[in-house]
Amino acid sequence: MPLDDFRRYGHQLVDWVADYLATVERRPVLATVAPGDVRAGLPARAPDRPESFEAVLADLDRVILPGITHWQHPGWFAYFPANSSPESILGELVSAGLGVQGMLWSTSPAATEVENLVLDWLVDLLGLPSSWRIDTGPGGGVLQMSASDSTHTAMVVARERAVRAGAEIGRLVVYSSSQAHSSVEKGARVAGFGHVRAIAVDEVHAMDPLVLAHAVQRDRDDGLVPCAVVSTMGTTGTTAVDPVRSVAGVAQAHGIWHHVDAAYAGTAMICPELRHLQDGVELVDSYAFNPHKWMFTNFDCSAFWVADRRELISTLSVLPPYLREAASQSDVAVDYRDWHVPLGRRFRSLKLMFVLRSYGAEGIRHHVREHIRLARGLSERLAGDPRFALVAPVPFGLVCFRHVDGDDATRALVAAVNATGRVHLTASELPDGTTFVRVSVGQTGTVQRHVDALWALLDSLAG
Amino acid sequence: MPLDDFRRYGHQLVDWVADYLATVERRPVLATVAPGDVRAGLPARAPDRPESFEAVLADLDRVILPGITHWQHPGWFAYFPANSSPESILGELVSAGLGVQGMLWSTSPAATEVENLVLDWLVDLLGLPSSWRIDTGPGGGVLQMSASDSTHTAMVVARERAVRAGAEIGRLVVYSSSQAHSSVEKGARVAGFGHVRAIAVDEVHAMDPLVLAHAVQRDRDDGLVPCAVVSTMGTTGTTAVDPVRSVAGVAQAHGIWHHVDAAYAGTAMICPELRHLQDGVELVDSYAFNPHKWMFTNFDCSAFWVADRRELISTLSVLPPYLREAASQSDVAVDYRDWHVPLGRRFRSLKLMFVLRSYGAEGIRHHVREHIRLARGLSERLAGDPRFALVAPVPFGLVCFRHVDGDDATRALVAAVNATGRVHLTASELPDGTTFVRVSVGQTGTVQRHVDALWALLDSLAG
Numbered sequence: 001m002p003l004d005d006f007r008r009y010g011h012q013l014v015d016w017v018a019d020y021l022a023t024v025e026r027r028p029v030l031a032t033v034a035p036g037d038v039r040a041g042l043p044a045r046a047p048d049r050p051e052s053f054e055a056v057l058a059d060l061d062r063v064i065l066p067g068i069t070h071w072q073h074p075g076w077f078a079y080f081p082a083n084s085s086p087e088s089i090l091g092e093l094v095s096a097g098l099g100v101q102g103m104l105w106s107t108s109p110a111a112t113e114v115e116n117l118v119l120d121w122l123v124d125l126l127g128l129p130s131s132w133r134i135d136t137g138p139g140g141g142v143l144q145m146s147a148s149d150s151t152h153t154a155m156v157v158a159r160e161r162a163v164r165a166g167a168e169i170g171r172l173v174v175y176s177s178s179q180a181h182s183s184v185e186k187g188a189r190v191a192g193f194g195h196v197r198a199i200a201v202d203e204v205h206a207m208d209p210l211v212l213a214h215a216v217q218r219d220r221d222d223g224l225v226p227c228a229v230v231s232t233m234g235t236t237g238t239t240a241v242d243p244v245r246s247v248a249g250v251a252q253a254h255g256i257w258h259h260v261d262a263a264y265a266g267t268a269m270i271c272p273e274l275r276h277l278q279d280g281v282e283l284v285d286s287y288a289f290n291p292h293k294w295m296f297t298n299f300d301c302s303a304f305w306v307a308d309r310r311e312l313i314s315t316l317s318v319l320p321p322y323l324r325e326a327a328s329q330s331d332v333a334v335d336y337r338d339w340h341v342p343l344g345r346r347f348r349s350l351k352l353m354f355v356l357r358s359y360g361a362e363g364i365r366h367h368v369r370e371h372i373r374l375a376r377g378l379s380e381r382l383a384g385d386p387r388f389a390l391v392a393p394v395p396f397g398l399v400c401f402r403h404v405d406g407d408d409a410t411r412a413l414v415a416a417v418n419a420t421g422r423v424h425l426t427a428s429e430l431p432d433g434t435t436f437v438r439v440s441v442g443q444t445g446t447v448q449r450h451v452d453a454l455w456a457l458l459d460s461l462a463g
Numbered sequence: 464m465p466l467d468d469f470r471r472y473g474h475q476l477v478d479w480v481a482d483y484l485a486t487v488e489r490r491p492v493l494a495t496v497a498p499g500d501v502r503a504g505l506p507a508r509a510p511d512r513p514e515s516f517e518a519v520l521a522d523l524d525r526v527i528l529p530g531i532t533h534w535q536h537p538g539w540f541a542y543f544p545a546n547s548s549p550e551s552i553l554g555e556l557v558s559a560g561l562g563v564q565g566m567l568w569s570t571s572p573a574a575t576e577v578e579n580l581v582l583d584w585l586v587d588l589l590g591l592p593s594s595w596r597i598d599t600g601p602g603g604g605v606l607q608m609s610a611s612d613s614t615h616t617a618m619v620v621a622r623e624r625a626v627r628a629g630a631e632i633g634r635l636v637v638y639s640s641s642q643a644h645s646s647v648e649k650g651a652r653v654a655g656f657g658h659v660r661a662i663a664v665d666e667v668h669a670m671d672p673l674v675l676a677h678a679v680q681r682d683r684d685d686g687l688v689p690c691a692v693v694s695t696m697g698t699t700g701t702t703a704v705d706p707v708r709s710v711a712g713v714a715q716a717h718g719i720w721h722h723v724d725a726a727y728a729g730t731a732m733i734c735p736e737l738r739h740l741q742d743g744v745e746l747v748d749s750y751a752f753n754p755h756k757w758m759f760t761n762f763d764c765s766a767f768w769v770a771d772r773r774e775l776i777s778t779l780s781v782l783p784p785y786l787r788e789a790a791s792q793s794d795v796a797v798d799y800r801d802w803h804v805p806l807g808r809r810f811r812s813l814k815l816m817f818v819l820r821s822y823g824a825e826g827i828r829h830h831v832r833e834h835i836r837l838a839r840g841l842s843e844r845l846a847g848d849p850r851f852a853l854v855a856p857v858p859f860g861l862v863c864f865r866h867v868d869g870d871d872a873t874r875a876l877v878a879a880v881n882a883t884g885r886v887h888l889t890a891s892e893l894p895d896g897t898t899f900v901r902v903s904v905g906q907t908g909t910v911q912r913h914v915d916a917l918w919a920l921l922d923s924l925a926g
Contacts, residue, residue, distance in 0.1 A: 001548065001549040001550055001821065003481045003484060003485050004481075005549070006481050006549035006552070007478060007481045009549075009553055010474075010477030010480070010481070010556070011473075011474050013556050013557055013560075014470060014477060014556070015470060016557070016560070017469075017473070017556065017557065017559075017561075018466045018467075018469050018470045020561070021466060021469075021560070022466050030569070031572045031573070035568065035572070035795040035796035036795050036796075037576075038572055038573045038576035039576040039577075039580050039598075042577070043820070045584060045587065046585075046587070046588055046820070046823075046824055047820055047823045047824065048823055048825050049823045049825055049826075050820075050822055050825075051820045051821060053550070055820075056817055056820045056821060063573070064573045064577070064813075067571065067572040067573030067574075067576065068563055068571050068572075068573050068574075069563060069569065069571045069572070071562055071563050071564055071570075071571075072562045082562060082564040082807070083562075084559070084562040085464065086464040086469035086473075087464055087516070087519075089469070089556070089559045089560055089562075090469070090473060092558075092559035093473070093477070093480065093556050094479070094480065094523065095555075096547070096552045096555035096556065097479070097480030097484070097552055098480075098531055099545060099546075099547040099552075099762065100531055101545040101762050105498065106493070106494070106532065107532050107534075108494060108531050108532045108534075109494045109496050109530040109531075109532070110494070110527045110529075110531055111530075113499070113500075113501035113530065114505070116502060117502050117505055118509075121508060121509035122509075124508065135502075145608055145805050146805035146807045148804055148805040148806045149804060149805050152804055156653050159655065169632045169633060169655050170633070181783070182781040182782070182783040183781075185781050186779065186781045186804070186806075187804070189778075189781070190619050190779070190804055191653075191654075191655065192622065192632050192654065192655035236783070237784070292807075299562065299564050299808075299809055300805075300807065300809055315652075316649065316653070318645040318648050318649045318652070319645070320644070320645040320699070321700070321891045332498040332499050333498035333499075341611055341615055341649070341804075342611040342612050342646075342763075343646055344608075344609045344611075344755075345763075346762055346763055350527075353505075353519075357510055357513075357514045357518075357519045358464065358513055358514060358516055359513055360509075360511055360512045360513040360514065361510070361511050362511050362512055362513075363512075363513050428784045429784040
């Protein structure tokens, strides 16, 4: 495509995105297609000859949009948010335009140094240990694709440390609470662990460190090797917060790698009044949170820190001859290739820098606090209505409740609310099997009137 | 940022990208900064208060661009290309604007179905087995971030198959040629394999299947369990092509998972006259190639197919309660969450669809053939000059040669050529330690005059 066409279509698509974001609220949140509809609307085979770009773009409105579930809809209360922002979208545009591949410092110093910088900024913004700053500490941060990748990477580093110390992979054990994200089990399985323990939780769904300590001791007595534990700050089910300091006590006593999965709630640590929830974080070995969930930064963008980068790099560094010439021998110019499984990498930090500078720390704090205020307001309404019962505290932006008439009534309510197309909620299950509703407040455009509208729906549809 | 500002800055940044691409040829290919320069040019701490977007954008020209190594420069002959196109950049813009997370079919059917479709298109375009089409076959394709991820995933599936059959991880062995990409060793190590064999190559740097067969037999005799073999189509060093059919014979005889890493050269299979190079591909278990290398599609975009998707899904599926409601039970509506390590995923297939439809198969073939023609033209010039010696055949777009005066002269030539700033080359080493120059022709804008200019530099600087 000639660059003049790129300008013209680019302007057109910027306006298309702006129009989309301006009007997304009027669309049903969930896609309206049946399986196969999108595919059936597109050419069955790739064309031999070029199609006009007009024809390709026409399919955006005709075929693609009906097949979109609108994560950027302000009535998005499902899962966790994947909120974005105009600034972040523009960051993606620039990154795509530059088209660099930052596997080594030398293959685009700006990609590496901006990533170093914004991850160091975040250490301070989230109240994490300053020794995790790459410029001063033995630690350091890297952007991964997802928290699943971060967790998996932590598992691999922990495993290699244990194997180097003489343990057999088949004897290594990973621990997390029964409410940890599925990525812990998946990451551990992918890393080859045969033993993954789901530790029982207390009445607020947080890991019970005494149960952990007993499980670790029992495994040791059985000749197994406790290797890694994952504390979750903000579980996916109910945003429960595992007691990081107590878990760290167990981990340190037994030489176990301690990873914190703060995928969702890490963003909230930008608010000093919430940092007591990560008390003990200076004792852990690695930590991940996803700016792509609640920090207005487009998916994908997961921040991962290790307290000591040498263990990470020694596990993941393989230096072939075709990279040797350009590889950095310097501590200032790190080669991020050695910080994760893939070799190549996009310039992902640019969008995050755009967001952090454009919002400012106060701007992000403001929006996070507002989301939490909206969530708590909804939880108070639910608590005051005899048809509903809260099933968990509301430390962040997630409200968890059930219908007092039982699981069928709860499921019927979720289905009825979703069927309106105006909002989207998801259901989940407590450890005891009770079905409950998750209301996750955190989409960029969600304000009071959207939560009010949700409440009106719950009120009218709950029977 | 208000949407009106997004429109204004969006138009401005589209023009900025167009200007960048129009003028990149005038820039030195390599970044001109010293370690730390980029970081020092940016705020040491994240701002508390919002910065103006003008200030943020001003840093693009002032700080970021000097720190960019220009992969989109038509004088880019280093590594392999990571070529892009205006169409692909626009696909990234739309994908970022929609901001969907396609972990499940239901969380954006279009993201899943477009990915199904374009990967099925590619099966036909590249002459891969039609049973790999997800719509008809037991196989199927998925987009991963990089070929490293694809290789690692194949290793994990192979490992789990062996473990389910009763093998111990500690006894499993992975094989590839000594010229395979470092991601094979890395992926195998990350997956927990303790035994990774580098099989000797023949005089054109391709895996010797007899050596492989002997190594497998020796390992079996030693009580080890041969588990996976990776054939490379287009090695990173010299684009050597392993004999897929012969390797498949060994793999099938011993029940070994056979993965083909066609990261770079897979794109060339769109040309029927080159498909003899993947003879036997219908016998393998998995295959990966990177549209983000040579198919005009922005990084990241790696296509990965398995011959039987059930083995992949059974290895990677973990279904927690908060996803159960929305998960698909249908073969038409697959949940890509179960096809790779991460849970979340971007709408990455959109840019690939934009490229395939805008170029058409003939358009891509034209450019690939042109790159190969340019590479062969350069190789003929080198072959005709007594100062140079080719060190490998030129099946694709990579020319490998050395200075006849030896390694020092070769290295000096690379340094001198790179120092001009007009082109960028990389050096590597043959199995015997000989240093050689890699000239990779494949950047989107590279045409005859750029290769002529490179030749003029080589001619004048070779002494």
